[in-house]
Amino acid sequence: MTEQEEQEIRQELVGLRQEHRDLDxxxxxxxxxxxxxxxxxxxxxxxxxxxxxxxQHLEDRLVPDIIA
Structure with a gap:
C-alpha cells in the first residue's frame, strides 16, 4: 500500500467516525x-x-497481516 492510499484511508476513517458519532x-x-x-x-x-x-474493513487494511 502506498503512502497516498494509506492517507486516503485515514481521511475516510476520520469522516466515517464523525458520521458514526453524529448518528449516535x-x-x-x-x-x-x-x-x-x-x-x-x-x-x-x-x-x-x-x-x-x-x-472495521478500512482499519483491517491499515494493519499488516501478521502470521503467528
Whole structure:
C-alpha cells in the first residue's frame, strides 16, 4: 500500500467516525424526544452498523497481516 492510499484511508476513517458519532447523537435525541417512529430509528441504526462495518474493513487494511 502506498503512502497516498494509506492517507486516503485515514481521511475516510476520520469522516466515517464523525458520521458514526453524529448518528449516535441523532438516535439518542430521537429516542429522548419520543417523536420519532420506530422505522426511522431502525434505519438510522442500520446505517450506523454499516458505517461501523466499513470502519472495521478500512482499519483491517491499515494493519499488516501478521502470521503467528
Amino acid at each position: 447523537t441523532a438516535i439518542a435525541a430521537l429516542v429522548e424526544s419520543g417523536r420519532a417512529d420506530h422505522l426511522t430509528i431502525q434505519r438510522l441504526k442500520k446505517r450506523k452498523l454499516a458505517i461501523r462495518d466499513r470502519i
